[in-house]
Amino acid sequence: MSITWTTTQKQRLMELGAVQELATRTFGDAADRDQSFQRIESELVGANKQALMAHKGQGSRPVLNELGDKLIDCLRRQGFSQVNTPIIIAKSTLERMTITDDSPLAEQVFWVDHNKCLRPMLAPNLYSVMKDLYRQWGDPVRIFEIGSCFRKESQGKYHLNEFTMLNLVEMGVADGQQENRLRALISMVMKAVGMTNYKVEKNSSEVYGETIDVVCGDLELSSGAYGPHSLDNLWGVFTPWVGLGIGVERLAMALEGHRNIKRVGRSLSYWNGFRLNI
Amino acid sequence: MSITWTTTQKQRLMELGAVQELATRTFGDAADRDQSFQRIESELVGANKQALMAHKGQGSRPVLNELGDKLIDCLRRQGFSQVNTPIIIAKSTLERMTITDDSPLAEQVFWVDHNKCLRPMLAPNLYSVMKDLYRQWGDPVRIFEIGSCFRKESQGKYHLNEFTMLNLVEMGVADGQQENRLRALISMVMKAVGMTNYKVEKNSSEVYGETIDVVCGDLELSSGAYGPHSLDNLWGVFTPWVGLGIGVERLAMALEGHRNIKRVGRSLSYWNGFRLNI
Numbered sequence: 001m002s003i004t005w006t007t008t009q010k011q012r013l014m015e016l017g018a019v020q021e022l023a024t025r026t027f028g029d030a031a032d033r034d035q036s037f038q039r040i041e042s043e044l045v046g047a048n049k050q051a052l053m054a055h056k057g058q059g060s061r062p063v064l065n066e067l068g069d070k071l072i073d074c075l076r077r078q079g080f081s082q083v084n085t086p087i088i089i090a091k092s093t094l095e096r097m098t099i100t101d102d103s104p105l106a107e108q109v110f111w112v113d114h115n116k117c118l119r120p121m122l123a124p125n126l127y128s129v130m131k132d133l134y135r136q137w138g139d140p141v142r143i144f145e146i147g148s149c150f151r152k153e154s155q156g157k158y159h160l161n162e163f164t165m166l167n168l169v170e171m172g173v174a175d176g177q178q179e180n181r182l183r184a185l186i187s188m189v190m191k192a193v194g195m196t197n198y199k200v201e202k203n204s205s206e207v208y209g210e211t212i213d214v215v216c217g218d219l220e221l222s223s224g225a226y227g228p229h230s231l232d233n234l235w236g237v238f239t240p241w242v243g244l245g246i247g248v249e250r251l252a253m254a255l256e257g258h259r260n261i262k263r264v265g266r267s268l269s270y271w272n273g274f275r276l277n278i
Numbered sequence: 279m280s281i282t283w284t285t286t287q288k289q290r291l292m293e294l295g296a297v298q299e300l301a302t303r304t305f306g307d308a309a310d311r312d313q314s315f316q317r318i319e320s321e322l323v324g325a326n327k328q329a330l331m332a333h334k335g336q337g338s339r340p341v342l343n344e345l346g347d348k349l350i351d352c353l354r355r356q357g358f359s360q361v362n363t364p365i366i367i368a369k370s371t372l373e374r375m376t377i378t379d380d381s382p383l384a385e386q387v388f389w390v391d392h393n394k395c396l397r398p399m400l401a402p403n404l405y406s407v408m409k410d411l412y413r414q415w416g417d418p419v420r421i422f423e424i425g426s427c428f429r430k431e432s433q434g435k436y437h438l439n440e441f442t443m444l445n446l447v448e449m450g451v452a453d454g455q456q457e458n459r460l461r462a463l464i465s466m467v468m469k470a471v472g473m474t475n476y477k478v479e480k481n482s483s484e485v486y487g488e489t490i491d492v493v494c495g496d497l498e499l500s501s502g503a504y505g506p507h508s509l510d511n512l513w514g515v516f517t518p519w520v521g522l523g524i525g526v527e528r529l530a531m532a533l534e535g536h537r538n539i540k541r542v543g544r545s546l547s548y549w550n551g552f553r554l555n556i
Binding site for chain 2: 049052053055056057058059060061062064065072075076077078079080081082083084085086087088110111112118125128129132133136137140142147148150161162265266267268271276277
């Protein structure tokens with residue numbers, strides 16, 4: 001009979017970034033296992049410390065921020081201007097995204113008071129800004145925001161309560177060309193960050209209808225939508241558009257080969273992939 | 279007898295970025311005033327549109343983000359590493375900053391549930407990270423974070439409910455040299471952003487005791503604190519440190535010569551100083 005790690009041992013090894021083969025190893029008996037655990041834990045702690053020491057005094061910037069920089073540079077070169085919109089948004093704004101009290105997403109919303117919440121997505125604010133800029137700029141309007149969004153998640157290996165979204169929108173794409181334009185934008189941003197291991201899929205979304213999504217294995221990295229769309233009227237938008245949302249922590253996780261998204265997100269336990277409190 | 283703008287007229291002119299002389303102009307009678315208002319409003323709307331049009335398709339980055347880039351670059355060159363910590367923090371964390379239910383600051387805190395809130399400052403998270411990094415790095419620990427903080431403010435011309443803080447901390451400064459080090463860091467960051475019109479003042483703070491502050495006129499741009507400090511024990515910190523917090527919107531406001539901080543902050547009404555919904 002062979003045994004594997006205890007739950008506590010396995011959790012500890014995962015926290016320390018053990019690879020899959022290690023986390024699923026089997027042993028003849030408990031003594032053998034526990035001895036292996038102590039040795040491996042000590043090695044992983046040492047490796048973590050050594051990797052962290054290499055950053056001492058180096059003025060390092062986390063992968064999450066470096067990825068953000070690459071995405072921002074790429075989009076600016078294509079004429080997309082950056083915007084900064086409020087993190088606390090009105091409940092009525094969510095309702096205009098058809099997210100009402102009985103929507104599945106509503107349960108994930110962090111409420112700040114009875115009619116204000118933390119934005120679970122950037123789309124409603126971008127609808128507002130793109131409409132106003134269109135009135136002044138006309139075609140094309142190309143903008144993006146990168147910033148924190150918030151959802152009460154089950155906190156699995158792919159989810160964070162606080163995550164970083166980059167969302168671009170473009171008005172002025174020819175009607176009928178939306179899907180092509182989205183595919184071109186996807187290629188452009190994935191190339192900008194050096195991501196090659198991905199597939200583009202069509203899916204259906206509660207809010208957006210058909211979406212053009214980017215997946216890496218079973219991890220959704222990005223989701224694209226377009227209009228004319230049934231929501232547009234509510235926002236005063238009457239022109240074809242495309243929009244693409246990118247989960248920046250997920251992209252960082254995929255590029256770094258991490259198996260837990262916590263390593264790259266906002267955290268007091270990890271810094272830039274390394275464990276802090278070991 | 280001379281009259282001035284109606285409250286509504288004055289507010290509108292301020293929104294459109296009218297200079298002080300315009301906002302305080304006087305008139306012989308209401309007809310004269312209202313005619314002037316229409317002409318000036320039209321000019322300001324035209325100027326706003328023209329300035330906004332110059333950004334169409336340019337891939338522009340708001341002053342707020344550009345300032346952030348300059349501060350980040352300057353700090354990284356000095357060996358400060360960037361960190362990204364949670365925006366939603368535990369109530370117990372605030373208590374460890376001596377912010378309890380009866381503190382003046384407590385009334386400004388946005389609560390997400392009974393024991394979680396939006397961070398009103400970066401300091402508690404940085405205390406936690408600097409302690410952990412010190413255990414692994416030893417002297418010196420040089421880190422910074424730049425990100426959103428939240429306070430329920432009266433929303434005057436210098437305050438925002440959501441604002442961007444840059445906070446640096448350094449452990450490993452010689453005891454007795456904290457004030458000198460803070461003054462050197464202040465010179466360094468102000469030079470990096472091209473800010474020359476400022477004074478350094480000593481003040482006393484509810485939380486930190488003595489602070490070394492940077493002011494521009496009556497606007498506080500930055501506040502520095504240092505340890506050993508009475509809070510340090512609670513955080514497991516036993517080494518001299520200095521910390522400097524910079525209000526990035528306030529710095530942007532001072533550098534751009536704006537008279538209302540809303541123009542540079544997160545907003546659906548302004549983009550990069552320009553009015554969106556006129």
